[in-house]
Amino acid sequence: MINIKNLNSKILNKEAKVGVIGLGYVGLPLALLISNKGFKTYGFDIDDKKIKSLKEKKSYISHIPSEKIKESLNFYPTGDFSKLKICDIVIICVPTPTTETNEPDLSAVVSTSEVVKKYLHKGEVVILVSTTYPTTTRDVVKPILEKSGLKCGKDFFLAFSPEREDPGNKVYSTENIPKLVGGVDRISTEVVCLFFSQIVNKVIPVSSAEVAEASKVLENTFRAVNIALVNELKMLFDRMGIDIWEVIDAASTKPFGFMTFYPGPGWGGHCIPVDPFYLSYIAKKYDFSTKFIELAGQINIRMPEFVVEKVSEALNQRKKVLNGAKILVLGLSYKKDIGDLRESPSLRVIELLEKKGSKVDYNDPYIEQIPPLRKYKFLKRSVELNEKNLKRYDCVIIITDHSCYDYKMILENSNLIVDTRNAIRRNLPNYKNLQKVVQA
Ligand SMILES: NC(=O)c1ccc[n+]([C@@H]2O[C@H](COP(=O)([O-])OP(=O)(O)OC[C@H]3O[C@@H](n4cnc5c(N)ncnc54)[C@H](O)[C@@H]3O)[C@@H](O)[C@H]2O)c1
Structure with a gap:
């Protein structure tokens, strides 16, 4: 069991390094916000054009001005996923589309989990943000991460925390939308709540990852x-x-x-x-x-x-x-x-x-x-x-x-x-x- 007090103080002192995977409509504003709150933040994406653009401090999302990227001095976009090994907190914001027959396409979540597993280390916190059906965090992501030999809730922590971002909304943005957090176990919920409470105005813990997943799909349904x-x-x-x-x-x-x-x-x-x-x-x-x-x-x-x-x-x-x-x-x-x-x-x-x-x-x-x-x-x-x-x-x-x-x-x-x-x-x-x- 890792020393949870050390992890918590790393978060409170903003010494924890954060990796955000998937720099789209959800991941990019989230990564910029986290970095502006004082955390060294690495942004990962498989799209080289996006990484190049971000390195040149240019936005590719019309409602995010390039100025915001220029101002984010703690933000490091990269296509080098091996940098995940230095991240204490990893946030997954990859797409979850449907197939032509309206079935879930979790391929990006699965392949990202595989990459996270490759660099997973003791004390790491993994947060799934991509919208998905209830049970995905526990039944899809956790088994992949545990193939590393590390145990969830003991060696690493895992939670689901949905994004409720409404792109272009002038009143509500990531920072002032209440953030739900549901861990696959109690310690995961607590540590992820502690992290997000450094980032957003209000964090709401729920009793499980499934409740957090289900509430997001309820909102959109x-x-x-x-x-x-x-x-x-x-x-x-x-x-x-x-x-x-x-x-x-x-x-x-x-x-x-x-x-x-x-x-x-x-x-x-x-x-x-x-x-x-x-x-x-x-x-x-x-x-x-x-x-x-x-x-x-x-x-x-x-x-x-x-x-x-x-x-x-x-x-x-x-x-x-x-x-x-x-x-x-x-x-x-x-x-x-x-x-x-x-x-x-x-x-x-x-x-x-x-x-x-x-x-x-x-x-x-x-x-x-x-x-x-x-x-x-x-x-x-x-x-x-x-x-x-x-x-x-x-x-x-x-x-x-x-x-x-x-x-x-x-x-x-x-x-x-x-x-x-x-x-x-x-x-x-x-x-x-x-x-x-x-x-x-
Ligand atoms: N757009 C919204 O308003 C919104 C709001 C709430 C929740 N969500 C959810 O958030 C998730 C992300 O949505 P989005 O709108 O940001 O999607 P997006 O397509 O804008 O961005 C996803 C990013 O992930 C990258 N990516 C794809 N596969 C990858 C991989 N294997 N590894 C690393 N990067 C990868 C893509 O290149 C892209 O830059 C989805 O589950 C979506 O349902 C979206």
């Missing part, structure tokens, strides 16, 4: 199901001639028992469309079928088709058809004010429109060009958003309501707008002539 509910009601109310946005505003005046969710063109990002299926997967192993999750998936996945139907109807009313129509998609990222394209419904909308013969361009101030993606290979660059360009299109579709858009200019210069976010009415509440705006 809750969002997925509620987004599906408002999206379904949007389609119903549209048929009934009732304005869903006004309905939501009205319902939101209830001071208790109602939480506001807004409809949109579908769901997107690395979390909401993915994490619930991690839960479905493990549920099957317990002979349990998660019907809410499956249903939410069916509804949210169908939303881009609804948007395209609304575009088709709106063009039809103007004696035009989708085939040959020139269409401009505004906003590609899955949510506003960030440049993250992962699972964005905009891509499916573009695909559906192009299948119908439309000529589609896009503008997104955060995405200069669409990189080759697993599912989509669009060769498109963002077109300039100006009066002359807007007039060229038969229809403009607002998919992502970036705050920097000049909605007045968009409204005044477009021939037809299909608005999936209620952006025009919300941003121009006093504008009366909205005949060319169709809600979708």
Whole structure:
């Protein structure tokens, strides 16, 4: 058994060296925060381009300014994983996507655990942050680490601590979002709580790694199901001639028992469309079928088709058809004010429109060009958003309501707008002539 007092004082004196593996949307801001709190922090990634960029003090994430990297003097990005042997605390932030058949793909967690095992030493603390189904930390990561011959809870410590980061959120960031910690044993929970209490404002211990894992998937499943509910009601109310946005505003005046969710063109990002299926997967192993999750998936996945139907109807009313129509998609990222394209419904909308013969361009101030993606290979660059360009299109579709858009200019210069976010009415509440705006 290692001397836990020594480990604790290393943490309290900020002498513990930290390694963060996976420097993406979650790992990079976390590593920068830890280093700014005074811990020598090594950042590891298999993507050489990211490491090169960080060594040059350049950010590759649109909402993280390069200045932040320049200011982080305690941060050492490296592709040399052997430096893990000098790290006292190792934090795993690698991707946890799903396969094409919506099964969990834990390959990055498994291969990272293998690398951590290779350099694992007595007194080391390992923290899994990647979102996953309950039991992963104990049943997947721990056995790999124990192949080193070291014993969890005795020679090294292991916990799950989910990231609740909301990229681009101006109010909540890693530092002021309460951090859940669930260890695979009591000492692991305590030591990881002690570490995170040096980093974030509030740490909440829970009784096990499984509770921490399950709470993260509950949070995201809750969002997925509620987004599906408002999206379904949007389609119903549209048929009934009732304005869903006004309905939501009205319902939101209830001071208790109602939480506001807004409809949109579908769901997107690395979390909401993915994490619930991690839960479905493990549920099957317990002979349990998660019907809410499956249903939410069916509804949210169908939303881009609804948007395209609304575009088709709106063009039809103007004696035009989708085939040959020139269409401009505004906003590609899955949510506003960030440049993250992962699972964005905009891509499916573009695909559906192009299948119908439309000529589609896009503008997104955060995405200069669409990189080759697993599912989509669009060769498109963002077109300039100006009066002359807007007039060229038969229809403009607002998919992502970036705050920097000049909605007045968009409204005044477009021939037809299909608005999936209620952006025009919300941003121009006093504008009366909205005949060319169709809600979708
Ligand atoms: N993006 C979010 O808003 C968010 C929020 C909460 C939780 N999460 C979860 O956090 C985890 C990471 O998500 P992300 O958005 O940061 O992903 P990301 O794709 O932005 O970043 C992951 C990084 O890990 C690197 N990587 C992949 N395999 C690796 C390996 N074997 N070894 C080292 N590095 C490796 C990639 O090159 C990439 O830089 C996921 O489990 C995700 O579900 C994400």
